[in-house]
Amino acid sequence: MGCRRLSRRRLLQIAPLVLAGAGLAACAGAPPAAAPTAQESAAATPPQAGGERVTIRWQDWPDWEPKIDVILAEMERQLPHIKVEFEPLGEGFEDKTLAAMVAGTAPDVTTGWGPIFRVWAEKGQLLDLQPFVDRDLTAEQIADFHKWQWDGFVSRDTKIRFAMPFYVNLIMLYYNKQAFDEEGVPYPDKNLDHDSYAEMLLKMTKKEGDKILRWGGEISPTQYDRFQVHVQAYGGHVVNPDDPTECWLDRPEALAALEWIRARLWDDNSIAQPMQLQGIGQATGTEAGPWAAGMLATQEGGMGAIAFYANESKFPFALTHLPKGPARRATLGTTDGYAIYKGTKHPEEAWDLVLFLVGDFFQKMITETWGGIPARLSLLPSWKDTIIKTFPVLENANMDAILECLQEGYPMLTEEFKKHAESQAIIEAALQKVFAVGDTPVDYFKEVAAEVTRVNRED
Numbered sequence: 001m002g003c004r005r006l007s008r009r010r011l012l013q014i015a016p017l018v019l020a021g022a023g024l025a026a027c028a029g030a031p032p033a034a035a036p037t038a039q040e041s042a043a044a045t046p047p048q049a050g051g052e053r054v055t056i057r058w059q060d061w062p063d064w065e066p067k068i069d070v071i072l073a074e075m076e077r078q079l080p081h082i083k084v085e086f087e088p089l090g091e092g093f094e095d096k097t098l099a100a101m102v103a104g105t106a107p108d109v110t111t112g113w114g115p116i117f118r119v120w121a122e123k124g125q126l127l128d129l130q131p132f133v134d135r136d137l138t139a140e141q142i143a144d145f146h147k148w149q150w151d152g153f154v155s156r157d158t159k160i161r162f163a164m165p166f167y168v169n170l171i172m173l174y175y176n177k178q179a180f181d182e183e184g185v186p187y188p189d190k191n192l193d194h195d196s197y198a199e200m201l202l203k204m205t206k207k208e209g210d211k212i213l214r215w216g217g218e219i220s221p222t223q224y225d226r227f228q229v230h231v232q233a234y235g236g237h238v239v240n241p242d243d244p245t246e247c248w249l250d251r252p253e254a255l256a257a258l259e260w261i262r263a264r265l266w267d268d269n270s271i272a273q274p275m276q277l278q279g280i281g282q283a284t285g286t287e288a289g290p291w292a293a294g295m296l297a298t299q300e301g302g303m304g305a306i307a308f309y310a311n312e313s314k315f316p317f318a319l320t321h322l323p324k325g326p327a328r329r330a331t332l333g334t335t336d337g338y339a340i341y342k343g344t345k346h347p348e349e350a351w352d353l354v355l356f357l358v359g360d361f362f363q364k365m366i367t368e369t370w371g372g373i374p375a376r377l378s379l380l381p382s383w384k385d386t387i388i389k390t391f392p393v394l395e396n397a398n399m400d401a402i403l404e405c406l407q408e409g410y411p412m413l414t415e416e417f418k419k420h421a422e423s424q425a426i427i428e429a430a431l432q433k434v435f436a437v438g439d440t441p442v443d444y445f446k447e448v449a450a451e452v453t454r455v456n457r458e459d
Helices: 008-014 062-078 093-103 114-122 130-136 139-143 147-152 177-183 194-203 228-233 252-267 280-284 303-312 347-357 360-370 377-390 392-396 400-408 420-437 444-457
Strands: 054-060 082-088 109-112 171-176 206-208 211-214 243-247 298-302 317-320 337-340
Touching (some): 054 347, 062 082, 062 347, 062 360, 093 109, 093 114, 109 114, 114 337, 114 420, 171 177, 171 303, 194 252, 228 252, 243 444, 252 420, 252 444, 298 303, 303 392, 317 400, 337 347, 377 392, 377 400, 420 444
Parallel strands (some): 054 082, 054 109
Antiparallel strands (some): 171 298, 206 211
16 A cells, blocks of 8 residues: 555546536536646645554445445545545434534544535534635536535535535435326326326325325425425525525415425325324335335435335336426425535545545446435436446336436525524424424414524524
């Protein structure tokens, strides 16, 4: 194992961020841009005394464990100056990691996404990556990332770049083909709107007396980042786009969307209530729970879980776009990324690892291991073939809908407040009252909006 140091420019030569221009349409045939030459590179950081490797702790999902030896071997080849220690995250990692950050014991590089990063950044625990980007990445390289996601990694108030892209997670509508065939109902497609969606959900709900054997669908109405897509489709917002201190859940568009969700859960129960599904995963011994048990005709699910759908579905399934709203089409596009702990003792080496994680080898491994969508446009043309090779069951599952979604550019980021941690807690408590308990009308969100706005405007 060599002990020489690598500059960030040299690292980009070894693991190039292959580029294809700013648009998805251009990425299919454009040649990759050349990586910086050695002559263009900045001076390498001096080696550690005695040529010892620096240890960098990398916290990420346990999905990597089956391939971790291969990944670590490639890290050693590309990053001979670093010893990477992989630490799989567990349940409640958000709070545990924040506690470790405050205590000065957090991993150097860790994964996360929107609201989680927002809280960590709000507490001043994330390193600003913009100086590294300005120093080491060209405009062409930056243009190879999905613009909506790239822009989402910059804090609206402090303007720091708190993370680099990991992969793209989109919420799509999964559907059980077998269930639709049994009922003689056409498969959902891109033309579905919220009215026809409600009708379809009701038709696909299967009962035996008063007992529901199969619900028309499932959403995640109590999760802060999941309910928003319906509000956005109705033309509303959770946060005033021009003022992160103001909550807009009291506006007519938001209230109409929230009422649509409530009615599906509690009036016709065509969407499963959260408590109705509690414990089913454990009972069936599956990660996908009620979906794998055939108890759902549709499910609004994330692409980050595509491997679960592929491995656990005992029936043919496919996915399509979420239904159009009265105002627009929307889906959640996440800021899943990699951040560097501000208290790291080795920021340069941590940045080297992050560049590896956005490089070709690891980005392709994302798809080959668990089907993730790469964070870079230039890798999308090969994504569909790779994911079908990894999971052959997806050949007839309409993977083209994913590419259409990205090409049309309608994913929307989770909306965040100035004082986000407290605001999210207030809103999630309200979502529980209205959607999980079911004894509170949606007009309650008028009070919630006023409270959240008050909290954000307090000195």
